[in-house]
Amino acid sequence: MxxxxxxxxxxxxxxxxxxxxxxxxxxxxxxxxxxxxxxxxxxxxxxxxxxxxxxxxxxxxxxxxxxxxGSRLIPLGNTARDVFGSQSDAELAKVVDELGETANLAALDGDMLVYVGQVPSPKAMRMFTELGRHVHPHCRAAGKALLSQLTDERVRGILQRVGMPAVTPATITSQDDFIAELARVRREGIAREFGEMEEGVVCLSAPVPSPSAHLAVSISGPQSRMTEELQARALPVLRDVATRLSAQLA
Structure with missing residues (x-):
């Protein structure tokens, strides 16, 4: 040749x-x-x-x-999602050990958010997310983290196609407000969700830095346990895990 x-x-x-x-x-x-x-x-x-x-x-x-x-992409995507989840388990377990709350790995699949990895909190009252289920990204911290990696123009296109349904009274339903929220996420490197998907639940998420893979790591828990002190401790933990996952998965 x-x-x-x-x-x-x-x-x-x-x-x-x-x-x-x-x-x-x-x-x-x-x-x-x-x-x-x-x-x-x-x-x-x-x-x-x-x-x-x-x-x-x-x-x-x-x-x-x-x-x-086409349909041939579906099993490939499912296999890739499974690989992401299995490779991330050890890092997510470290988050749970340190912070005590459920840790997740999420990906952007087309216009929707899909959770591809999870290690649950050992506590009796904890957050569960159905792995592999596609959900709207605008009302979740992981969705904000993922969309913050895209241009505002592309984000508006996604929001236009999938909509911004109000899940709780706290859900952001304005494109302009959401774009402003993404600007804050980009400045701070962390996304926050306060009862926007489920009342009484707080979630924090950090994007996995990568020019190609759209991934985010997050923790979620009840508001009573997700105190300001725990949130402050969580920020460097999530950023460190996101950096390590970038080297492993991205």
């Missing part, structure tokens, strides 16, 4: 992955002409890539001739 062939092969794989990421960023569906504009690739090249991805079920064609992410 010549150097030219190897370079061409790598370029083709890179272009195919670029197309999948572009469609994902657009909400999971896209027309060919929009793919071409976003990738700056000519239409014949887009046609060849998309045809291959459709043949392998990584994309599927919709009745309106747009293309959507």
């Amino acid at each position: 010549t150097q030219q062939t190897r370079t061409s092969g790598v370029q083709s794989v890179g272009r195919a992955l670029d197309i999948l990421e572009i469609i994902d960023a657009a909400g999971g569906q896209m027309a060919l002409i929009d793919m071409s504009a976003a990738s700056q690739l000519p239409m014949p090249t887009i046609h060849r890539i998309v045809r291959t991805l459709v043949d392998r079920s990584y994309l599927r064609q919709l009745p309106d001739r747009r293309y959507a992410l």
Whole structure:
């Protein structure tokens, strides 16, 4: 195999992955002409890539001739989620040992938040999250931490597509207010949630620093135990764990 062939092969794989990421960023569906504009690739090249991805079920064609992410990506995503969870357990256990509250690892999957790892608090009254379930990101500290890693324009697109339902009276339901909240998260490096998903529950979350992986580590517990003193102790713990997880997972 010549150097030219190897370079061409790598370029083709890179272009195919670029197309999948572009469609994902657009909400999971896209027309060919929009793919071409976003990738700056000519239409014949887009046609060849998309045809291959459709043949392998990584994309599927919709009745309106747009293309959507395909079923083959689902088991790959599930496997990746399981790997993330198993590799994070030791770090999450350290958080629980030090702070005594439930620790979670969350990921951004398309426009939604999904919890991929959890180590529960040993206390009788504790928080539980269903692993693998997709939930709205705007009312959770982990969602704020994850969305803080994106541009405001992309965040507004996500919020427009999935909505901002009011789960409790404390839930942020204004895009402008949420964007302002993300600015604070970026400044402080920590996201906070005070009864926005469930009344009487406090959650803190730190984004896992990575240019590619969208992950966040969090702790949650009842307001009576999540005192200001515990929150102050939690901040460096979460940041340290997020940094270590970045080296392991990102």
